[in-house]
Amino acid sequence: MVGNTFGRIFRVTTCGESYAGGFRKNLDIPKELFGGLMAIVDGVPPGIKLSADFVQQEMDKRRPGQSDLDTPRQEKDKVYIFSGVMEDDLTTGAPVGIIIPNAVVEDQHLSKHKSYKEVVRPGQAGYTFFKKYGQFADNIGAGRASARETAARVAGGAVAKAILDTMGIDVISFITEIHGIKAENITYELAKENYRKNELNCPDLDKAQEMMAELRRIKAEGDSCGGVVEIIARGVPAGLGEPVFDKLQATLSHAIMSIGAIKGIEFGDGFEHSKMKGSESNDIPYFDESGRVKFKTNHAGGMLGGISNGDDIRIRVAVKATPTISIKQDTVNMYKQENIQVEFNTRNDPSVCPRIYPVCEAMVRMALLDALYVAKGYRAVSQNIDPRWDNL
Numbered sequence: 453m454v455g456n457t458f459g460r461i462f463r464v465t466t467c468g469e470s471y472a473g474g475f476r477k478n479l480d481i482p483k484e485l486f487g488g489l490m491a492i493v494d495g496v497p498p499g500i501k502l503s504a505d506f507v508q509q510e511m512d513k514r515r516p517g518q519s520d521l522d523t524p525r526q527e528k529d530k531v532y533i534f535s536g537v538m539e540d541d542l543t544t545g546a547p548v549g550i551i552i553p554n555a556v557v558e559d560q561h562l563s564k565h566k567s568y569k570e571v572v573r574p575g576q577a578g579y580t581f582f583k584k585y586g587q588f589a590d591n592i593g594a595g596r597a598s599a600r601e602t603a604a605r606v607a608g609g610a611v612a613k614a615i616l617d618t619m620g621i622d623v624i625s626f627i628t629e630i631h632g633i634k635a636e637n638i639t640y641e642l643a644k645e646n647y648r649k650n651e652l653n654c655p656d657l658d659k660a661q662e663m664m665a666e667l668r669r670i671k672a673e674g675d676s677c678g679g680v681v682e683i684i685a686r687g688v689p690a691g692l693g694e695p696v697f698d699k700l701q702a703t704l705s706h707a708i709m710s711i712g713a714i715k716g717i718e719f720g721d722g723f724e725h726s727k728m729k730g731s732e733s734n735d736i737p738y739f740d741e742s743g744r745v746k747f748k749t750n751h752a753g754g755m756l757g758g759i760s761n762g763d764d765i766r767i768r769v770a771v772k773a774t775p776t777i778s779i780k781q782d783t784v785n786m787y788k789q790e791n792i793q794v795e796f797n798t799r800n801d802p803s804v805c806p807r808i809y810p811v812c813e814a815m816v817r818m819a820l821l822d823a824l825y826v827a828k829g830y831r832a833v834s835q836n837i838d839p840r841w842d843n844l
Contacts, residue, residue, distance in 0.1 A: 453585075453596070458608075458707065462822040464608035466490065466601065468603075468604055472488055501614065507611070511531055513807075514602065519651040529603055536549060550604075568591070571785055577712075610814070620687045623817050629663075630679040651806060675773075681805060713772050715772045725751070744844060771803075
């Protein structure tokens, strides 16, 4: 398996699976080393304050079993930093290594997943993993295709957050739609004010109640649903991104679209641009009182020509319904090569939206920090550019 590293200079490599460790419980090793997830973060500068508690705060946003709106699996996602940090929780400049053990790997759940080994779960990656890895694919809890894989991403994103915080760059994500129930016109200020004030992390507190009622109704049916998650990055300087293949929105798209369950992405007004005239979609520049260029609107979502323009970066993503549901469905048995019907009675989220927004935050932070490294390095050796342009 390749493709487990994201970034060029700030690089995050992850490993681990949904039930990794369930097959090593009889070995004479500490429980924390049975198995789980790991993140190795390269490109961390020295002297950054980074504690396990800081990372844990981010991990707790996506931790399962916190309400009846997500899976009842009670993983604690306890974080252990095992390299790259010394006295006073300060980074050394060496790679930061993070371990997240799997704690809930009971035999009853392993056995249930084994019983489905030969069967394709509709909407899940079982068939494509079987085509790629054959009989050796990890099929317990979907293995590396499981949403549990994203815990390591959140850990890596927490390291990026610690660095971005020193630069005044803030990334916040929130839910704006569940199964067609929409919260509209959410500003950065409202998102900050109402951040995580309900189980969905929807800044519109009234709409959130409607969304949660709908989720509980769908859960009672044994079904699931999707929604929309938005991300805002504030404080991003102008000049990040490369104008051809490595446009900033291309890098951000790579980061976001690598998350399982995300099926669509748009920036700024996104698909609404198809309905606008140029006079409507253009963001008009002006000089503010400090003599810097600002824009009267932000239809472009904070990027022009693939390069950040200093405005808020705004991203909207479509999240599909959780594929594993408690309703009998038609499928196939790959080993017996026959059509069958199965009801998959395993622990699952009625929607992944309540736990996917911190993953979106993490991936956007990684992408922005990596783009910052590239931009600052390029500018450092571009000695012939007139420095007065930096003040515009």
